[in-house]
Amino acid sequence: MRPSLINRRGFMQVGALALGGVTLSDVLALRAANNQALKDTSVIMLYQHGGASHFETWDLKPNAPSEMRSQFSSIATNVPGIDICEHFPLQAKLADKFSLIRSMHHDVDIHSDGGVIALTGKRPAKLDPTSQSKSDHPDFGHIASHVLGFTKSGMPPYVTLPQRPYMTRPTYLGLHHSSFEVTDPSKPNYQTPQLRLAAGRNSQSLLERKGLLSRLDTLRRDIDIRGELAGVDEFRQLAYQMLASPTAAAAFNIEQEPLEVRKRYGLNTWGQSCLLARRLAEAHVPVINIYCNTPLSGPQHTNWDDHAGNAGREGHFAKFMRTRLPFLDQCLSALISDIYERNLDRKIMVCVVGEFGRTPKIRKGTPNNSVGRDHWPQAYTALVSGGGMRMGQIIGATNSKGEYPTQRPTTPQDLLATIYRHLGIDYRATISDYFGRPVHILPQGHPIGELL
Known part of the structure; x- marks a missing residue:
């Protein structure tokens, strides 16, 4: 019929x-050419779009000059010698379950191009100061899709939520290695459109x-x-x-989680995205990238791009961070705790990073004498947890003013090499571009030895 x-x-x-x-x-x-057995590991990245200030999160510099030091106080954690922002009290109880890389750096202060470096490990051939550029190479999730392919349970190899990073694309790998994009799981009556049937x-x-x-x-x-x-x-x-896969339908169905668990993560975009990411990792999705733009809608909820007066923000950037940081503290601490409580800490690696940090010197601007920090790729911090790695440590250091690394300089390529290692992907291997020319997965960089 x-x-x-x-x-x-x-x-x-x-x-x-x-x-x-x-x-x-x-x-x-x-991808047909790859029939190797899948290494059952996952990476959950919280990508801090805009570039988080290291001064107001994990590298506070309380003894720096007043125009440079953090706008917040530091608090001790459960690991002696590791102090973090006062707005991270939940993380402070879990410092033995994460490590801070305080010496991240590169040299591109543009959002899109910095994001390309952070997610692909390759510097754009031509920089675009308008931040509208797209990558010429696939990011680490596209690479995972290419190398690892579908899981045995039929789950996609690369999921992004609640949206894709706008600056990367699968390029010469083909559109079939695009991420499986999931909308905001915190919205009422959330249902993944791709799985309605x-x-x-x-x-x-x-x-x-x-x-x-x-x-x-x-x-x-x-x-x-x-x-x-x-x-x-x-x-x-x-x-x-x-x-038609019931396995996929179940994994994406966040409403199967008890309400108390959902509340533990936070009933907001970041919280429910982290919870869904944990479910997807349990269902053997290798890469889940959470695009951490804003936790909720509304003018008081802003992303990590804390310029003076950015997008019409009035007042001091600290007031926006004071609102924003507790959301990150809740969702990240819930995710880390949950992974360890479920004995998933060897299987799942969590990584929190943005495209760069913020300037050491605070600047006034418009409108209404607003105050903020500008782009600063010369120094920033990344957080990693789980992955069977060594936790409870600080790797690298910046100078007394947070301007540049003074110990163990670490690059985005080093962090990506660590991620690839966890996924069982040879970061030194090559793949073919549009013209059949070999392109290294990473042109440089090595796994961070202190974590291994």
Whole structure:
């Protein structure tokens, strides 16, 4: 019997899957050339979009001049010698379960290009001061998709939530290695759009979508000029299998968590994203990248780009950080605690990092004599937890004014090499670009030995 014509609602629903850069065939394909056994490890990254101030988080410099030192007091943790921001009281109880890398640095002070370096390990050939540039190389999640492919349970290898990092793309790996993008799990009646037909509840509708997807993919093949759709057809059936996978549906269903657990993480974007990330890691998703922009909507909730007067922010940047930091403290401490309580601390590595830090000197600006810190890639801090690594330590140090590393300078490439090592990916290997030329996964960098 011939399937009925798909109605407008069906077209709009499949459009969310197929027309927004996220077709099932594109996003959920498995690369044929890699048949190696999957190392059952995961990385959860909290990407601090905007660039968090190291002075107001994990490297406070209380003895620096008044125009430089942190706007907050430091507090002791459960590890002697590790002091952190007063707005991190929950983390202070868990310092034995994380390590701080206080000597992160590079030399690009632009959001998009700094993000490209942080997530791909490759410096853009041409910098874009408008922060609109896109990467020429895939990020670490795209690489994981390429190397590791689908899990045995049919889960995608790379998930981003509640949105993708805007500056990276799979490039020469092909669109089928794009991240599986999940919307904000804290929203009422959250449901992953890609899984609305999971478990084959409506086989007729599934057939309609399958037919439409085939036509849409044919169209995309016709206009593809760079080979980014290569390999899609061969694995189309895997996409349909995941669409109907009860395992995937269960993993993405955050409402299966008890309310007290959801409250422990925080009933906000960051909290529920961290909780969903833990569920996905348990379900064997190798890479989950949480784009930590703002925890809630509203003018009092801002991202980490704490310029004086950025985006019309009035007043002192400390007031925005005072609002923002407790959200990070709650979700991060809940995630770390949960991982250790569930004995997942060898399987799951947590990493918190942005594209750069903030200037040592505080600056006044407009409007209304607002106060803030500008971009500063010369020094910043990353936090890592779990992964079977050595915790409860500080790696590297900056000078007395937080301007630059004085001990153990560490690069984004070093951090990425550590991530790849945890995932079982040879960061020294090469992959082929559009023209078949070998490109190193990382051009430089080594795993951080103090963590291993």
